[in-house]
Amino acid sequence: MTYSELLKEQEWKEKCFDILSRDNHTCLCCGRIGYHNSYSYLQLDSLEKLYKILEPYSFYGHSFKEYFEGGLYKDNNEGLLEEECTSEQITKLRGKKIYALRTNAIRKLFYFHERKPLPLLVSDKDVEKIKAKIYGIKTHGHNSSGEDLVSLPCLLYELSDYCFDNIYMINAGDIYESYSILYVCYKNYAMAFSLTIHETNLSGLNVHHKYYIHGKKPWEYENDALITLCESCHQSFHQNNSVPIYRSVKYADPIGIASVCKRCGGSGYFPQYSHIQDGICFECGGEGISSDML
Ligand SMILES: [Zn+2]
Ligand SMILES: [Zn+2]
Numbered sequence: 699m700t701y702s703e704l705l706k707e708q709e710w711k712e713k714c715f716d717i718l719s720r721d722n723h724t725c726l727c728c729g730r731i732g733y734h735n736s737y738s739y740l741q742l743d744s745l746e747k748l749y750k751i752l753e754p755y756s757f758y759g760h761s762f763k764e765y766f767e768g769g770l771y772k773d774n775n776e777g778l779l780e781e782e783c784t785s786e787q788i789t790k791l792r793g794k795k796i797y798a799l800r801t802n803a804i805r806k807l808f809y810f811h812e813r814k815p816l817p818l819l820v821s822d823k824d825v826e827k828i829k830a831k832i833y834g835i836k837t838h839g840h841n842s843s844g845e846d847l848v849s850l851p852c853l854l855y856e857l858s859d860y861c862f863d864n865i866y867m868i869n870a871g872d873i874y875e876s877y878s879i880l881y882v883c884y885k886n887y888a889m890a891f892s893l894t895i896h897e898t899n900l901s902g903l904n905v906h907h908k909y910y911i912h913g914k915k916p917w918e919y920e921n922d923a924l925i926t927l928c929e930s931c932h933q934s935f936h937q938n939n940s941v942p943i944y945r946s947v948k949y950a951d952p953i954g955i956a957s958v959c960k961r962c963g964g965s966g967y968f969p970q971y972s973h974i975q976d977g978i979c980f981e982c983g984g985e986g987i988s989s990d991m992l
């Protein structure tokens with residue numbers, strides 16, 4: 699198996715999850731929050747981080763913070779729906795059960811006629827059935843230069859139960875080419891945003907190897923050999939630093955230097971291709987370097 703094939707293995711995905719969780723899905727260089735790939739979820743430690751991510755968007759002319767905390771979503775909503783959601787275990791991660799609520803409203807709103815109901819958000823509680831009041835919300839985005847983006851729908855579910863102990867976000871980035879659906883859950887709220895994700899303050903994240911040992915599989919490194927970097931910090935790291943390759947143990951004389959991936963220039967990520975393989979560079983598998991010597 700080649701090194702880039704190894705990067706597609708489950709072991710590497712799990713190792714990445716460990717590193718991203720340790721680093722709070724935050725680039726250790728610039729502090730941007732982001733995703734490693736689609737359907738990865740991240741846990742936010744404060745609502746302020748969510749507000750920051752949604753900063754480029756207005757909700758009927760309000761910031762998300764005003765809109766949400768002020769309960770304004772209850773005012774200007776005509777198309778109020780009610781739905782019963784059921785939960786289904788989607789994965790089990792190191793003994794922690796993660797549940798997804800299955801709901802039809804998202805599919806109706808986003809016109810996924812042929813798809814099964816999409817999972818809405820994660821919960822760490824097993825919820826048999828839950829009633830939800832659904833508010834349809836119009837967001838209006840603007841980019842960093844103040845230019846308008848199209849209006850995009852989002853849904854806010856007010857659940858009959860308190861489901862979420864933490865603030866979670868899922869990026870379902872492969873669904874649209876230019877829009878992503880972002881799920882957020884918090885206490886008894888579940889929200890689905892359709893956003894032009896690259897206008898949000900979210901970033902593609904990579905797990906970077908500080909050094910390589912010839913013949914080692916990507917996940918066979920100690921955790922302190924790995925750090926989380928966003929695509930642009932990853933790129934500038936590889937442009938400005940070299941990564942040593944050791945024969946068998948660290949700190950012996952390096953047998954070589956890993957060269958920068960010619961395709962992505964070291965970022966490991968192509969945000970404009972986030973609908974294909976989550977935007978991960980097909981040449982280097984997200985490593986940012988050419989793996990020939992590994
Ligand atoms: Zn960064
Ligand atoms: Zn790297």
Ligand SMILES: [Zn+2]
Nearest residue numbers: 959962979982
């Ligand atoms: Zn690359």
